[in-house]
Amino acid sequence: MCSGSCFQHCISLLKGCKSLKNLTQIQAYASKTGLHNHRFILGQLLLLSSVSIADAIEHACRLFSHIPSPDAFMYNTLIRGLSESQAPRHSLLLYAQMRRRFLLPDSFSFAFILKAAANSRSLHTGTQLHCQALALGLDTHLFVRTTLVSMYAECGEIHHAHKAFDETPQPNIVTWNAIVTACFRCDDVEGAESLFDRMPWRNLTSWNLMLAGYMKAGKLEQARTTFKAMPPQKDPVSWSTMIVGFAHSGCSDEAFGFFRESHKMGTRPNGVSLTGVLSACAQTGAFEFGKILHCYIQKAGYDHIVSVSNALLDTYAKCGNIDMAGLVFHWMMEKKSIVSWTSMIAALAMHGHGEEAIQLFHEMEGSAVRPDGITFISVLYACSHAGLIEQGSEHFSKMIEIYGIEPTVEHYGCMVDLYGRAGLLDRAYELVMGMSVEPNTVIWRTLLGACSIHGNVLLAEQVKERLSELDPNNSGDHVLLSNIYAVAGEWSNVAAVRRSMTKQKIKKTPGWSTIEVEKVVYSFIAGDGPNGVTEEALEKLREIMLKLKLEGYVPEIGSVLHDIEEEEKEDAVSRHSEKLAVAFGLARLCEGSMIRIVKNLRVCKDCHTVMKLISKVYGREIVVRDRSRFHLFRQGSCSCRDYW
DNA sequence: GCGATCCTTT
Numbered sequence: 001m002c003s004g005s006c007f008q009h010c011i012s013l014l015k016g017c018k019s020l021k022n023l024t025q026i027q028a029y030a031s032k033t034g035l036h037n038h039r040f041i042l043g044q045l046l047l048l049s050s051v052s053i054a055d056a057i058e059h060a061c062r063l064f065s066h067i068p069s070p071d072a073f074m075y076n077t078l079i080r081g082l083s084e085s086q087a088p089r090h091s092l093l094l095y096a097q098m099r100r101r102f103l104l105p106d107s108f109s110f111a112f113i114l115k116a117a118a119n120s121r122s123l124h125t126g127t128q129l130h131c132q133a134l135a136l137g138l139d140t141h142l143f144v145r146t147t148l149v150s151m152y153a154e155c156g157e158i159h160h161a162h163k164a165f166d167e168t169p170q171p172n173i174v175t176w177n178a179i180v181t182a183c184f185r186c187d188d189v190e191g192a193e194s195l196f197d198r199m200p201w202r203n204l205t206s207w208n209l210m211l212a213g214y215m216k217a218g219k220l221e222q223a224r225t226t227f228k229a230m231p232p233q234k235d236p237v238s239w240s241t242m243i244v245g246f247a248h249s250g251c252s253d254e255a256f257g258f259f260r261e262s263h264k265m266g267t268r269p270n271g272v273s274l275t276g277v278l279s280a281c282a283q284t285g286a287f288e289f290g291k292i293l294h295c296y297i298q299k300a301g302y303d304h305i306v307s308v309s310n311a312l313l314d315t316y317a318k319c320g321n322i323d324m325a326g327l328v329f330h331w332m333m334e335k336k337s338i339v340s341w342t343s344m345i346a347a348l349a350m351h352g353h354g355e356e357a358i359q360l361f362h363e364m365e366g367s368a369v370r371p372d373g374i375t376f377i378s379v380l381y382a383c384s385h386a387g388l389i390e391q392g393s394e395h396f397s398k399m400i401e402i403y404g405i406e407p408t409v410e411h412y413g414c415m416v417d418l419y420g421r422a423g424l425l426d427r428a429y430e431l432v433m434g435m436s437v438e439p440n441t442v443i444w445r446t447l448l449g450a451c452s453i454h455g456n457v458l459l460a461e462q463v464k465e466r467l468s469e470l471d472p473n474n475s476g477d478h479v480l481l482s483n484i485y486a487v488a489g490e491w492s493n494v495a496a497v498r499r500s501m502t503k504q505k506i507k508k509t510p511g512w513s514t515i516e517v518e519k520v521v522y523s524f525i526a527g528d529g530p531n532g533v534t535e536e537a538l539e540k541l542r543e544i545m546l547k548l549k550l551e552g553y554v555p556e557i558g559s560v561l562h563d564i565e566e567e568e569k570e571d572a573v574s575r576h577s578e579k580l581a582v583a584f585g586l587a588r589l590c591e592g593s594m595i596r597i598v599k600n601l602r603v604c605k606d607c608h609t610v611m612k613l614i615s616k617v618y619g620r621e622i623v624v625r626d627r628s629r630f631h632l633f634r635q636g637s638c639s640c641r642d643y644w
Numbered sequence: 645g646c647g648a649t650c651c652t653t654t
Contacts, residue, residue: 040645043645043646044645047645047646051646073645073646076646076647077646080646080647107647107648108646108647111646111647111648112646112647112648114648115648141648142648143647143648144648145648146648146649147647147648147649148648149648149649150648150649172648173649174648174649175648175649176649177648177649177650178648178649179649180649181649181650182649203649204650205649205650206649206650207650208649208650208651209649209650209651210650211650211651212650212651213650215651235650236651237650237651238650238651239651240651240652241650241651242651243651244651244652245651270651270652271651271652272651272652273651273652274652275651275652275653276651276652276653278653279653305652306652306653307652307653308652308653309653310652310653310654311652311653311654312653313653313654314653314654337653337654338654339653339654340653340654341654342654343653343654344654345654346654374654375654377654378654
């Protein structure tokens, strides 16, 4: 018993529908008023769940499966939704079903299904679909043509993309934008520039895609220049492209700057700009700023966006706060994506909680989310940092045999680290020699690091030789080898390495550390000239060292590069950037608050000892994030159990 | 009654 007013009411409900919960209520209403089989209503429900509402695609599939004989509109809608989903290939199956039922695909169908081919990077499928469109006379349709241009580019066939564009009789602005994007996709920056110059019209998207293209190509200055040159009416995409681009290239200050600037210009942050600025916080360890962003995200409701919550989780983890990372993870409830699981496993691993990381991985195996190769990198990393050798080997085999994931050089890197760090250098070397992919510099460098920990001079020399072939100018490798000689007391070899470094004009990568005090990030560089904060830190450091020596501290100078006088060596170690940062923190941060430091290189043995002592003598908790993990110093010991 | 091009975390 459905009246016209019920129908009208249902339509107005559909117009205001914003969430899945909302949609379910409307479905219940439709059912109650006998409208649940009304084809128009069904079509709108399908459109909402497939396209408009995030993460509702499964609901859409269920709805679709109950529709007796779906029409072309319904097929197109679900194909569209699936083509943007995690599994774009499913939409190809649906397209096949549509054809089996003798429903004629139209220009809409091809625009959506070609997108699925693009998203699954399947040139074969894309080409076949192109042929079918041709047979149906739909390949000249402007919307189809534009999608063809981007499909070919996405599948790496730039020539076909150009051909599709050149054969378009009257390309419009969107077609032009598509071909410029296509050039950037295929790393042809000059091609993109020359087409951009020849464009008969430009809209905001044209400018935005230039920004994105430059950013992706690592041409940061060109992006900045373009940003200045474009019309002043920027949109949230323009701003987020800049923020994400700089953050991605490691230029956190620039990312923060653009974020603040966009705020000043009255542009509200969006999900994308928030992930960008959070990633900048994660890089620099800006914990306080991260917390402020968290408040804003919750208040404005951005925590429903999975990528934002994931970025927040990662920020807390990389700022040393594993508990907050865990809370964000749990708040995500059933919305956890593969990235959320992987990030949380990595977070636990970074903090040395290897057993918990593996436990979480097992929990993940029981969930609906299937682990991928990146998840296994986190798992193996967890094993290597916690010294779980057998667990690591088992998971490595499991990945290949049960999950059918081919190991990449990153997986081997974790395994070499696992064996090498544990002192099983032969097993590590054996693995490297039997790798199914060519070992790269990272692999050899990991092995060299293991030689350094375990003082294996012979293997180190062999490994360094391979590194010199692949990457002769890397300062870290020279420094590591020279440290190995130094520890072994082979001073003539130390001197030889130093001479060759001078001859090849190789400079040591300067170590830096950062610390956030009252939402300002201060950075310290080893051997930096005098400036305000360095002076302040040095003065405090002298006081600390004196106190520690009274407690029986003896400097460890094994990691000093050259054979110099003992006192001089001590001086060099005592100015390491992390010591300056911790001293600055002790001087400036209020009593009882945690000291958080981020360092670009691995923390040295002496600094590690000093941190442990400070945590005991001064009764302070110190968190140091170095190049590879976290160290939590508390009451004289470190969370890494001196295994790093 | 849907459409095509730009920014998303591990």
